[in-house]
Amino acid sequence: MLASETETALKTTPLHALHTASGGRMVPFAGYDMPVQFATGVMREHLHTRSSAGLFDVSHMGQLELRAKSGRIEDAALALERLVPQDILAVAPGRQRYAQFTNDAGGILDDLMVANFGSHLFLVVNAACKAGDEAHLRAHLSDSCVIEPLPDRALIALQGPKAETVLARLCPEISAMRFMDTGPRRIDGVDCFVSRSGYTGEDGFEISVPAEQAEAFAKKLLGDGDVLPIGLGARDSLRLEAGLCLYGHDIDTSTTPVEGALEWSIQKSRRPGGARAGGFPGADAILPQLEKGAPRRRVGLRPEGRAPVREGAPLFADEASSEQIGKVTSGGFGPSLNAPVAMGYLPVSLAAAGSLVFAELRGTRLPLRVAATPFVPNTYKR
Amino acid sequence: MTTLYTTDHEWLRIEGDVATIGVTDYAQSQLGDVVFVELPKVGRSLKKAEAAAVVESVKAASDVYAPITGEVLEVNDALAAEPALVNSDAAGKAWFFKLKIADKSELGGLMDEAAYARHTA
Numbered sequence: 001m002l003a004s005e006t007e008t009a010l011k012t013t014p015l016h017a018l019h020t021a022s023g024g025r026m027v028p029f030a031g032y033d034m035p036v037q038f039a040t041g042v043m044r045e046h047l048h049t050r051s052s053a054g055l056f057d058v059s060h061m062g063q064l065e066l067r068a069k070s071g072r073i074e075d076a077a078l079a080l081e082r083l084v085p086q087d088i089l090a091v092a093p094g095r096q097r098y099a100q101f102t103n104d105a106g107g108i109l110d111d112l113m114v115a116n117f118g119s120h121l122f123l124v125v126n127a128a129c130k131a132g133d134e135a136h137l138r139a140h141l142s143d144s145c146v147i148e149p150l151p152d153r154a155l156i157a158l159q160g161p162k163a164e165t166v167l168a169r170l171c172p173e174i175s176a177m178r179f180m181d182t183g184p185r186r187i188d189g190v191d192c193f194v195s196r197s198g199y200t201g202e203d204g205f206e207i208s209v210p211a212e213q214a215e216a217f218a219k220k221l222l223g224d225g226d227v228l229p230i231g232l233g234a235r236d237s238l239r240l241e242a243g244l245c246l247y248g249h250d251i252d253t254s255t256t257p258v259e260g261a262l263e264w265s266i267q268k269s270r271r272p273g274g275a276r277a278g279g280f281p282g283a284d285a286i287l288p289q290l291e292k293g294a295p296r297r298r299v300g301l302r303p304e305g306r307a308p309v310r311e312g313a314p315l316f317a318d319e320a321s322s323e324q325i326g327k328v329t330s331g332g333f334g335p336s337l338n339a340p341v342a343m344g345y346l347p348v349s350l351a352a353a354g355s356l357v358f359a360e361l362r363g364t365r366l367p368l369r370v371a372a373t374p375f376v377p378n379t380y381k382r
Numbered sequence: 383m384t385t386l387y388t389t390d391h392e393w394l395r396i397e398g399d400v401a402t403i404g405v406t407d408y409a410q411s412q413l414g415d416v417v418f419v420e421l422p423k424v425g426r427s428l429k430k431a432e433a434a435a436v437v438e439s440v441k442a443a444s445d446v447y448a449p450i451t452g453e454v455l456e457v458n459d460a461l462a463a464e465p466a467l468v469n470s471d472a473a474g475k476a477w478f479f480k481l482k483i484a485d486k487s488e489l490g491g492l493m494d495e496a497a498y499a500r501h502t503a
Binding site for chain 1: 441442462
């Protein structure tokens with residue numbers, strides 16, 4: 001009885017029935033019953049996405065609209081800048097930008113995408129954080145903005161070198177989009193929000209679809225011979241090879257954007273001397289780190305042997321030292337590299353590419369090299 | 383020659399006082415694509431239920447336990463070079479290690495093929 005109660009407590013996405021009918025092996029993830037893999041298996045799902053096209057259900061993620069009460073999108077952008085260290089005002093209509101919600105200590109509450117839809121901002125946040133993010137937005141921005149979650153929309157990612165060809169068969173105009181272009185598009189009679197982005201390192205699209213039309217839309221894409229359904233297992237190995245952070249693992253409230261090696265996402269206008277320097281939670285902690293660096297840093301790691309080194313493995317400077325200097329925050333096997341890959345935190349003195357460190361695994365110290373990310377070159381259409 | 387099974391989805395092929403041990407086809411289908419196998423050292427004495435080997439898929443690491451007490455006589459080095467053998471031939475070429483059986487009475491607690499089939503049904 002207990003097991004069935006646990007199962008019924010899990011939420012489902014609008015594509016749940018399609019997943020189970022397609023042979024998805026379902027697991028709990030961020031409160032949702034989600035496919036970890038299909039019959040194809042993680043390895044081939046991963047490789048298929050890199051060589052052809054994969055369809056991912058990411059409907060568990062949160063979609064929200066942020067509108068200024070004044071009706072001016074600039075006011076919504078300036079309001080959101082009170083919560084993130086990014087330049088939101090500079091996000092042009094039809095463009096989106098990667099951002100982080102920070103806390104007063106400079107830690108990361110969540111990472112998100114912020115899109116300019118002309119009249120308002122469209123936000124995509126992590127599934128596990130979406131309730132907290134909505135409360136955070138309401139607590140801080142309700143004076144000037146209306147926050148509207150969009151729980152009745154599914155989110156489908158189509159990723160891989162054939163994603164453009166597949167989607168263009170239904171909507172030729174998407175071929176004109178560049179990486180991080182976004183906006184409403186009508187695809188095959190469905191009112192979608194389409195962005196040219198994703199979390200695999202491949203070219204591709206993320207498509208927000210009304211929930212009631214999501215299954216038919218996904219089936220249409222899956223009807224193309226180049227497209228396979230892909231589960232969370234391959235989503236994780238793809239993003240890991242692409243060197244992309246997974247919130248709650250590689251970044252969280254205990255890591256700042258600078259420690260997380262995300263300073264590339266903080267524009268000059270929000271840095272010291274910039275037009276709107278600071279003015280976000282934790283600026284006192286983050287701004288000095290932008291100038292002087294942080295004591296530790298997220299790095300890519302390549303185990304020298306064949307054994308995957310996974311999340312939580314402690315890191316040491318040498319084979320004998322008893323002093324732990326860092327830890328692995330994501331790790332596994334990279335099917336495209338045919339080798340294990342990982343990321344983790346190290347003191348800056350050991351964070352340079354080529355540094356040798358050791359992970360402890362089942363009582364043995366294994367050598368790993370610090371490596372530049374992405375491990376697999378990305379193929380975004382810039 | 384008899385083949386016996388554990389509730390942890392391992393098989394044992396018994397020949398005299400030697401047991402060859404591997405994981406079942408059901409286990410490999412649950413694990414998914416195997417990318418790494420770590421085997422015990424030859425000569426190591428294993429106690430029943432002790433972690434003896436590790437099998438890693440893209441997603442996760444799983445322990446393989448010694449189903450009985452005994453000394454490791456031989457390990458299957460082919461698995462280091464080709465871990466995917468566990469997926470393609472779990473019940474055959476992908477054997478993990480051979481144990482010298484210390485106490486034959488421990489075999490009494492294991493399942494035969496029919497009982498294992500009911501266990502996984």
